[in-house]
Amino acid sequence: MKLSVLDRSRVRAGHTHAEALRDTVAFARQVEQLGYHRFWVAEHHGVPGVAGAAPTVLAAAVAAATTRIRVGTGGVMLPNHQPLVVAEQFGVLESLFPGRVDMGLGRSVGFIKAVRRALGHDESDAAEFGAKLTELLGYFTGDRPVRGYPAHGLRVAPFVLATGAGAEVAAAHGLPLVIGGFRGEEAMLEAIAGYRAGFRPSVWAAEPHVVVSATVAVAGTADEAWRLLVPEAWAMAHARTRGEFPPLRAPEDVLATPMTDRERAAFEQALRGHLFGTPHEVGEALDALVARTGAAEVLVTTSTHDRDALLTSYRLLADLYR
Template sequence: MRVSSDRVRTTRFSVLDRSRTRQGRDRPRELRDTVRFARQVEALGYHRFWVSEHHSVPGVAGSAPTVLAAAVAGATTRIRVGTGGVMLPNHRPLVVAEQFGVLESLYPGRIDMGLGRSVGFTDGIRRALGADKDAAEDFGTRLTELLGYFTGDQRAHPQVHAHPAEGLTLPAFVLATGAGADVAAAAGLSLVIGDFRGEDTMLRAIERYRSGFRASVWSAEPYVIVSGNVAVAETTEEARRLLVPEAWAMAYSRTHGVFPPLTPPEEIEDLAMSGRMSEKERGFYERGLSGGLHGTEDEVAAALDGLIGRSGADEVLVTTSTYDRGAQLDSYRRLARLARLAGLTESSESSESAGSTSRHIRVTAD
């Protein structure tokens, strides 16, 4: 029986693509594929498409999110485009404000400013970025300075104006890590929070966020986006296999200190079955597999219904990556179908751009 839910019917679905690299493919191609994937996601009716920031990571091609966001916005017509996120400790708030001011000026009403507090993974990367390992502790101060450049209430540098950002208001989001939920509440910004493995911790952070939220020019009330892997396929086992490449990449990074490109799932499963996966690697690998929702459309609908009900999420940001881009697109297509069956409808603006949509829907993965 098809699962139907008022909660799913009233929930938005969006996509975060990390521009993951794949074994045997070069990084420039992966970035071009991200832009193409954004067009496909728009055609499927998703609400937002975000890109990420990672530096000197073999498994990720995306290092300049505002630049990539500009390319995505230029290649699409309706979908909201943003960052998930710009890591504020790595950048001067003035420059970040200017970049988003330019994006919002070029693509008015379509840009999201997602901000994180992470720093580089190693001492070498942090030195190259000009940030130390404790830079995340200054996130709140940097965030206040950044927002001030938009509102004109700039106390850190009162004589400085971030043109063309000053006077613009665009949706701003905090990616929650550690104290991120509390910072988002105090600043009156929307919250993005994930990790389905630690759901109890996530739910407590969401509760703190809602109880501590202060209305602001950015948001009149709390807004919660839950983020994570959601894999949908014809069978439960096929959906689980979609999670295998990312789970192994995470396990490898935890045990070898390097986040690698995605490899085919059959190679990883052979590694596990042959006993060539160490006990420590297997532990992280199994943990990675358990960190996402996967299954048939009915199974995922039921799981999402429960997650949205427990968290009260306003939106779900899907981050699923896998080696086979065709299978990845099929998963997102099935999820979009699931959402439409649950009553999610496209806006009138989307209907007006139907000619563009019909052109994009024919794009297929390699």
């Protein structure tokens, strides 16, 4: 089983967005040494706690700082962009770093209405994802009236990041699927089954390929691993109750913070559904997840306040599958 990394350039309390971006580049070098297969960066706009607003730019910095690990996006949110521009950007990346570039594509739009308005889009634009994806891929295969240089003729590896309907789009286009259990495991398994049943072989993939995304925290004890999840869970709870996604705070600060009933419920909800524990416990849980999903790869996304503890978690996880 292959292990990969999705890093969202999370800002830590008391630090700057610039530091978060530099942390991402440094982290990519570290996980490359640990043997991870891919390193992907994300796209967020207008979010105080996330610095990754320009994924193709950040992917270029990561690729330049590494030598072997595959580098890509998890993902570029296609409804926010013109397909020709996206094709040109990935064409540049593939030209500079041949054979190492992944084009992960999603269908989400901005976090809040004001951000969507600033981007010039709204939630209805997500419905155009399939058409935009067809157009984007056509710039690589030459099936468009305009040639998108330097993308024309290149084969950048495309992936569809999906929940629900996005899996159908991936199947129809014959593309690898990246999916997480954000809507619950039952919904995820149904989407994977539908993807496999509806998959149409393409020039991009001859058969279905499933990558499961999961939040994973590993430490010497289950309690230590649970505490790694606390900063991100509080940020999610804060976003759901106050409408703003904040920088990550230390777990001891979060646990000492008085919470309203609504905040406590959102916090506890945000802690559910993740894999955490000792190496043995997490290894068993991951093996079971892969058995249930038939995934060829796990994309690990973990955010916490302590960077050293985060790296230790990824090291312990990598050691399980060497």
